[in-house]
Amino acid sequence: LKPKGSGLLGSRLKSSSVEFPAMGGATSCCCASGVSFWDQLEGSYARKEDGKFMAKIQSNSMVWGPEFRSDPSELTIAGARQISMLIGGKLHTADVAATQGELWWDDGEVW
Numbered sequence: 001l002k003p004k005g006s007g008l009l010g011s012r013l014k015s016s017s018v019e020f021p022a023m024g025g026a027t028s029c030c031c032a033s034g035v036s037f038w039d040q041l042e043g044s045y046a047r048k049e050d051g052k053f054m055a056k057i058q059s060n061s062m063v064w065g066p067e068f069r070s071d072p073s074e075l076t077i078a079g080a081r082q083i084s085m086l087i088g089g090k091l092h093t094a095d096v097a098a099t100q101g102e103l104w105w106d107d108g109e110v111w
Contacts, residue, residue, distance in 0.1 A: 037077060041096065045103060045111040054111055 044056040055064045061072040062085055078084040083103070084093040094103040094111075103111040 038075075041083070043101075048102065048110040 038057070038060050041057045042059075044053065046053050053065050055062050055068075057063070057075065058072075060075045062075055063072045064070045073085040073087060075083050075085050078093050081096045081098065082093055083096065084091055086092075092105060092107065094105045096102075097104055105111070
């Protein structure tokens with residue numbers, strides 16, 4: 001995933017062990033606890049490979065790091081424990097690793 005810049009994807013900066021109870025198969029925006037799907041994902045993400053900051057998720061938007069010089073990308077729920085976004089007309093999908101707080105992108109990158 002390279003929004004108007006270069007770089008790969010990596011692990012979440014916010015915490016080392018995060019659980020996402022609402023993501024067990026939910027495709028809706030909220031769980032029984034009242035915490036939205038997007039609230040569970042909010043935070044800063046770095047490329048796992050080298051710790052480089054990539055973006056942060058705010059609400060349902062991927063807000064890219066300043067070096068990418070790109071507008072935020074709209075995120076959508078793609079399925080159980082999956083999010084997706086369009087970059088340059090290409091759809092990118094990530095599996096949400098419930099216990100690690102990581103995003104595993106379809107091109108092999110991990111945030």
